Amino acid sequence: MWIAFAIGSALFAGLTSILAKCGIQKTNSTVATAIRTVVVLLFSWIMVWIVGSQGQLFTIEAKTFIFLILSGLATGASWLCYFKALQLGDVNKVVPIDKSSTILTILLALIFLHEGINVFNAVGIVLIGFGTLLMIEKKDMRHSDQKGRGWLFYAIGSAIFASLTSILGKVGISGIESNLGTAIRTAVVLILSWVMVFVTGKQATIKDISKKELAFICLSGLATGGSWLCYYRALQDGPASLVVPIDKLSILVTIGFSYVVFHERLSKKSALGLAAIVAGTLVMLLPTLLG
16 A cells, blocks of 8 residues: 555645746745645644544654654755745756655665665666756756856755655654654644744745735645655655655656646756656666566
């Protein structure tokens, strides 16, 4: 079942990027992240009450609670970087860099979770890394130089924090029901997001958000909630080194919608890079699929 949940996570995550991009055309990305998190938090706690896991809240071990908080902080940082990168750059360029967190996650899983690495993982890592480099073209690098490397640095930051999120989250939900763990993490993200809104002085812009963009931001929050619930349910039962690559296949959904909604087309080189990323992911999953 963890494979089915991982696939569900990928589908919702793909929708999240497009809906969020629609919601931050004029809205500050930090403000949008904070609003989205409110929606995700409500969605998460509703699921906690539906499955009846709220009783575990007062029996959580200190170690589990600490890792959930750290995972939430890493998630908040990843979100803030990711949606700032989306606001500054093309979806087709930001998403591949963010999804390259797969490589770092696998390495961290090897070191800290002792999940091990085999020839399939090694080949997958090489293909994903190669594909990501192909999707970041030289003209994009020149463009980033002209704009102070804005979107590129934010996208890289998003990938680093996302990989930490997966590892910390894996440890944090090992002893509790996954929906409750997701809800606790989301509460941490909510606090971090709104602190950033007030630190940057963007709270005054909330009243200027159009109804259309607000609707997209809220829909993005619902998609994120669905993705998280599936993702951490998959992480609870499956190895992080396999759950993460499946989740990152959301890049196919994102790029497909970016073509339809934003008319962002891939060059031949970028298309080859996308094929390499997908191939690398599938290679990593072969032992599980064949077994």
